[in-house]
Amino acid sequence: MQSNSVQSYEHLAPSRAVKIRQRFVPFVVMAVVLLLIPFFDPSRTMYSLTAAMGINIVFALSYNMLLGRGGLLSFGHAVYFGLGGYAALHAMNAIDAGNSAFWSNYPVFMLPVVGFAIGALAGAVIGWPSCKRSGVPFAMISLGVAELVAAAGYMFGSIFGGEMGVTGDRMVGPQAFGLSMGPVEDVYWFIAFWTFVGTLGIYAFTRTPLGKMSEATRDNPERVQFVGYDPNRVRYLVFIFAGAFAGLAGGMSAVNYEIFTPESLSLVPSGLVLLMAYIGGIRYFTGPIMGAILLTYMQSMLSDYSEAWLLYLGLLFIAIVMYAPGGVAGMVFGLLEIFRHGGAREMLIRRVQQAVGVALAFTGLVILIEVAVRWSNGYGEVFEPFGLHLGIDTPLSWILILGFFGAGFVTLRLARNNEEGHA
Amino acid sequence: MSTPALSIKGLKKNFGPAEIICGVDLDLEPGERHAIIGPNGAGKSTLFNLISGLYHPTEGSVKLKGEEITGLPPHVINRMGLSRSFQVSNIFANMTVRENVRCGVLYSLGHGYSFWRNVGNLREVQQKTGEVLERVGLLDKAHLPAALLPYADQRTLEIAITIAGGADVVLLDEPTAGMSHSETDRAVALIEQATAGKTLIIVEHDMGVVFNLADRISVLVYGQIIATGTPEEIRGDPRVREAYLGDEDEQQVLAGGAQ
Numbered sequence: 001m002q003s004n005s006v007q008s009y010e011h012l013a014p015s016r017a018v019k020i021r022q023r024f025v026p027f028v029v030m031a032v033v034l035l036l037i038p039f040f041d042p043s044r045t046m047y048s049l050t051a052a053m054g055i056n057i058v059f060a061l062s063y064n065m066l067l068g069r070g071g072l073l074s075f076g077h078a079v080y081f082g083l084g085g086y087a088a089l090h091a092m093n094a095i096d097a098g099n100s101a102f103w104s105n106y107p108v109f110m111l112p113v114v115g116f117a118i119g120a121l122a123g124a125v126i127g128w129p130s131c132k133r134s135g136v137p138f139a140m141i142s143l144g145v146a147e148l149v150a151a152a153g154y155m156f157g158s159i160f161g162g163e164m165g166v167t168g169d170r171m172v173g174p175q176a177f178g179l180s181m182g183p184v185e186d187v188y189w190f191i192a193f194w195t196f197v198g199t200l201g202i203y204a205f206t207r208t209p210l211g212k213m214s215e216a217t218r219d220n221p222e223r224v225q226f227v228g229y230d231p232n233r234v235r236y237l238v239f240i241f242a243g244a245f246a247g248l249a250g251g252m253s254a255v256n257y258e259i260f261t262p263e264s265l266s267l268v269p270s271g272l273v274l275l276m277a278y279i280g281g282i283r284y285f286t287g288p289i290m291g292a293i294l295l296t297y298m299q300s301m302l303s304d305y306s307e308a309w310l311l312y313l314g315l316l317f318i319a320i321v322m323y324a325p326g327g328v329a330g331m332v333f334g335l336l337e338i339f340r341h342g343g344a345r346e347m348l349i350r351r352v353q354q355a356v357g358v359a360l361a362f363t364g365l366v367i368l369i370e371v372a373v374r375w376s377n378g379y380g381e382v383f384e385p386f387g388l389h390l391g392i393d394t395p396l397s398w399i400l401i402l403g404f405f406g407a408g409f410v411t412l413r414l415a416r417n418n419e420e421g422h423a
Numbered sequence: 424m425s426t427p428a429l430s431i432k433g434l435k436k437n438f439g440p441a442e443i444i445c446g447v448d449l450d451l452e453p454g455e456r457h458a459i460i461g462p463n464g465a466g467k468s469t470l471f472n473l474i475s476g477l478y479h480p481t482e483g484s485v486k487l488k489g490e491e492i493t494g495l496p497p498h499v500i501n502r503m504g505l506s507r508s509f510q511v512s513n514i515f516a517n518m519t520v521r522e523n524v525r526c527g528v529l530y531s532l533g534h535g536y537s538f539w540r541n542v543g544n545l546r547e548v549q550q551k552t553g554e555v556l557e558r559v560g561l562l563d564k565a566h567l568p569a570a571l572l573p574y575a576d577q578r579t580l581e582i583a584i585t586i587a588g589g590a591d592v593v594l595l596d597e598p599t600a601g602m603s604h605s606e607t608d609r610a611v612a613l614i615e616q617a618t619a620g621k622t623l624i625i626v627e628h629d630m631g632v633v634f635n636l637a638d639r640i641s642v643l644v645y646g647q648i649i650a651t652g653t654p655e656e657i658r659g660d661p662r663v664r665e666a667y668l669g670d671e672d673e674q675q676v677l678a679g680g681a682q
Contacts, residue, residue, distance in 0.1 A: 009553020012521055012565050013543060209529050209545075210538040216515050216526045223513045225497035226475065226506060227588055228530030237536055 026286075027200060034192040038185060047184040053296045054191040055252045058198035060276040060288035062245030065202060067274070068282030069211070070238045071218030073139040076146025077246055077273050082265035083122045083149070084115030084247020086159070088254035089166045095173035109176035112194050112251030119247015120240050127239035132232055134221065146267050153262025165261030168254070187256060194252050202245055203285060214238045272299075275313065279320050281327025290328045308369050315365075346418070353415035361408025368401045426489040428453040428592050428622035429474070429505075434483035436466075436473055436646075443469045445646040446483070453488075453591075456623040458637035460630070462666065466646040467626040468510060471596050474624075475507045476500040487592060502530065506590035510597045510626075512577040514584065516570040520561050523569050523580055525552045527587025551587070558617055559583040575606040579613065586617050593618050595625045599632055611636060634658075642666060 014022070037050060059081055066072040088111040094103040130141040153160040160166065170181045179186040205211045213234050217224045221231040254260055263269075272295065280291020295313070302309040324331055338347050367390065370383040375392040383390045383397075390397040427450040436444040443466045451457050459467050472478040474485055476497035484493045492500050515523050525542070528551045534540065542548065556562045559579050564572065569580060582598060598614060599607045611632055614625070627633050633640060634654045641651040644666045650657060657663055 007553070007557075009549055009556075012553050012556070012562075013549060019543075204541070205538060207541045207543065208538045209534040209540065209542055210536050212522070212542055213526065213529065213536070215518070219515045219517050220513065222477075223509075223515065223584070224526075225477075226501050227527045227584065228498050228501045228535075230496065230498045233536065237538070241538070 023203075027196075027203075030199065031196060034196060037192070038188060044184055047188055049296065049300055051184075051187060051191045051256045052300060053293050054195035055249050055256060056273075056276060056292035056296045057195055057289050058202075058252065059246055059249035059273055060280065060292040061199060061202045061285075062242050062249060063273045064277045064282055064285075064288045065205065065214075065238060065242040065245065067277055068284075068287070069206060069218065070214045070235060070242075072134065072235060072239070074142040074270075075139060075267065075274070076142040076144075076149070076270050077242070078267075078269035079126070079146055079149045079265055080119040080122050080243035080246035081250040081253070081269065081273075082153070082260065082262075083250070084119035085250030085254040085260045085264060086166060087118035087247070088112065088115045088251035089168045089258075089260050090159075092168035092170060092172065092254065092258075093166075096169055103173075105174060107174050107176035108170050108172060108181050108255060109179060109190055109193075111255050112198075112248045115247040115249070115251025115254065116244045117247070119250065120244035122247070123240040123243020127236050127243065131236040131239050134231070134235060143267075146265070146270050150262060150266040153265045160262050160265075161260075163261070165259050167259045170255050170258055181255070190255060191252060194248065198245055198248050198252075199289070205241055206285065210234070210237055275317055279317060279327055281329030283326060284329035284333065287327050287329035290332070294328060306370065306373075308373050311369060312366075350415050350418055353411060353418070357408050357411030357415055359408070360404050360411060364401050364404030364408060367397065367404065371397050371401075425453060427451055427486070428455070428488060429624070430486040430489075431474070432484045432486075434470075434473060434485065435481045436469060436478060437481045443646050444473065444480075447643075447646070447648055449641060449648065449651070451592075451622055451624065453622055454620060456618070456625070456636055456638045458633040458640045459624060459626050459643055460628075460633055460640060461643035465643045467643055468596060469646075470643065471507060471594050471624075471626060475505065475594060501588065501590065504590045505592045505594070506585045506588055507594035508581045508585040508596055508598060510600060512574075512581050514569045514577060514580050516568075518569055519566055520569055520572065520580055521552060521556065521565040524555050524561075524583050524587050527584040528552050528555065531588040555583050555587045558586075559613055575602055575610070578602065578610065582610075582613065582617060586621075590621070592622045593624070595623065595627075597626055597628060599627065599629055607632060 042050070059077075062080075063074070063077045066074050066077065091103065091106070091111055091114045092108060094100065095106055095108060098104040126145055130138060130145065133141060154162065170187075175181075177189070179189060181187060181190065206215075213224065213229055216227075217229070217231045217234045224231050224234065250260075250264075253264075276291040276295045277288040278291070279295065280289065281287025298309060298313060302312065306312070320327055326334065335351065338351070367383070367385075370385075371390050371392055374381045374383050388396065390400070429449070429451040431447055431449040434444055434447040435442070447470060449457075459470065461467055469478065473480050476492070476495055476499070479494050484491060486492065487500065487503055487505050490503065492503060492505070495503075515526060518526070525548060528548050529535070529542075532545070532547050532551060534542075534545065534548065553562070556565055559582060561576065561579060561583060564576060569577065572580060578598060578601075582595065585593060585595070595614065599610045602610060607629060614623070615636065625633075625636065627636075637654060639651060639653055640657045641648045642657065642660075642663050643649075649662050649666060650660045652660070
């Protein structure tokens with residue numbers, strides 16, 4: 001300390017190589033994936049699925065700014081998504097009407113910016129009272145706000161369009177980047193662009209002083225006060241940004257679907273975004289991305305195969321909460337960690353064993369549920385997977401159900417015994 | 424006389440009918456090292472919580488460098504130049520040691536709630552964080568998660584966060600609690616060095632530490648300061664001995680015996 005030359009502490013920061021690997025490469029990969037998808041010539045269904053995924057990725061990431069990074073459990077995050085979306089739709093209609101110089105020159109492509117602004121405004125207004133509390137009171141207030149805004153959505157028809165909602169036409173106004181926004185391919189580029197921008201923006205936020213102090217406030221709100229920060233103010237500012245990015249996702253949705261109904265403000269989408277973030281893994285930045293992709297896929301694909309898909313979603317959520325609190329991301333990174341450290345063969349075998357056990361037991365459960373649902377409906381429909389005939393009174397059904405359950409149970413037991421023997 | 428670094432007048436705190444602090448007066452000269460001692464339950468930690476803004480006093484006033492801070496929230500008091508540590512390690516357990524110290528540095532370097540800058544590009548923050556880490560000897564542990572530090576190092580980190588913001592009045596709440604002898608010696612050296620030129624108030628149970636470190640000592644008993652003076656004066660004060668009656672070890676230290 002006595003020396004006059006100023007010592008440099010740059011070596012304390014992560015090295016350039018680490019920064020590139022951890023911060024730069026993932027975004028390059030993301031951009032490449034987004035750019036390559038159209039070259040696989042996806043079907044219309046695939047296009048609409050990727051669009052829904054993009055919207056949900058930004059929405060779930062914005063939610064995790066609160067839950068994962070800020071420690072704020074919100075039950076009403078769809079409010080900001082919905083208000084941003086409604087604002088974007090009204091702006092779309094203003095572009096269509098062409099009454100004002102500003103709106104008639106505004107490209108539809110940039111409507112998520114409107115969503116962002118209105119989401120931030122809604123966050124600033126609603127966050128003002130609700131961020132004076134944290135923990136359970138905050139969660140309860142968010143629930144109340146969601147109910148309130150959803151109710152208002154059905155009441156103020158001129159703004160929210162009643163049950164029918166507000167509709168628009170995205171093929172209006174000036175074109176940006178030569179996109180007419182008509183065909184799904186054009187919409188894809190719009191979604192891809194904003195998914196990338198939203199993800200990058202939310203990641204950049206985690207790197208700012210405010211983003212860092214948000215994590216500090218989550219972990220230790222008392223100490224934060226004694227390094228000069230007001231924890232309520234930190235939470236409030238984070239809340240505004242979370243609202244803004246939710247609004248951005250709402251703007252993407254407005255252009256993609258050209259409709260918004262009051263239901264989009266309700267507790268249902270608020271609950272779904274919570275599930276996406278949590279199932280994906282709230283402790284990892286990439287967690288909500290994985291959760292959004294998985295749940296969007298389940299929502300659109302699984303619902304074609306089974307009317308009981310919400311039941312499976314509930315099971316998945318409970319299983320994650322109980323056995324894998326790190327979520328999908330936690331499992332993925334846990335596996336990568338095992339691969340990276342050689343000599344963890346036993347670990348890997350145990351994981352495979354557990355996975356097989358869970359899969360077997362789950363198969364039994366699926367058969368039970370599918371058989372039961374069809375029987376309960378009473379239309380005489382029968383569950384017929386792989387050409388089998390599985391009715392409620394077919395002995396084979398019950399043999400399969402109990403067999404799979406038993407096999408899964410035994411496998412999981414073996415895996416556990418191995419673990420105990422190992423430890 | 425210069426403006427006291429910290430001036431406490433008639434400070435009282437009641438919790439319901441219980442009077443925990445009943446009329447404390449204390450003036451600290453800039454640069455002074457002041458120790459507060461007293462038996463368990465005397466109200467030492469409550470006094471710290473009152474000064475640092477965690478509790479609101481029932482009566483009385485606290486002035487920091489001549490400015491009234493009574494009733495202000497903790498973060499405002501902290502920005503005015505008063506920082507404190509905690510009796511129980513109160514660190515950001517999920518962050519690395521370096522990130523912990525950086526949290527302590529950010530506000531003082533004017534980066535408050537900013538959301539338009541990348542923390543990794545803030546040279547000044549990086550430099551200051553490195554300096555603080557070097558000063559407390561945690562440079563080689565900078566990348567460890569704070570939760571994985573051994574206990575003594577967590578206590579050191581606690582002090583590092585406290586001094587990181589450059590506050591000139593520092594309150595340390597039992598910084599050596601639970602440490603071994605050698606760890607305590609190192610902690611005392613660290614405190615002396617890290618708070619050089621600052622005004623220090625320290626609550627401490629270890630009498631050896633107190634008599635080594637302090638310029639002046641106040642004895643707090645049942646929410647009142649019964650004596651304030653230099654270590655020699657306190658050693659010779661019969662009221663202080665009476666307060667510690669029955670505590671053989673500490674009586675010995677007070678009598679100038681074993682260290």
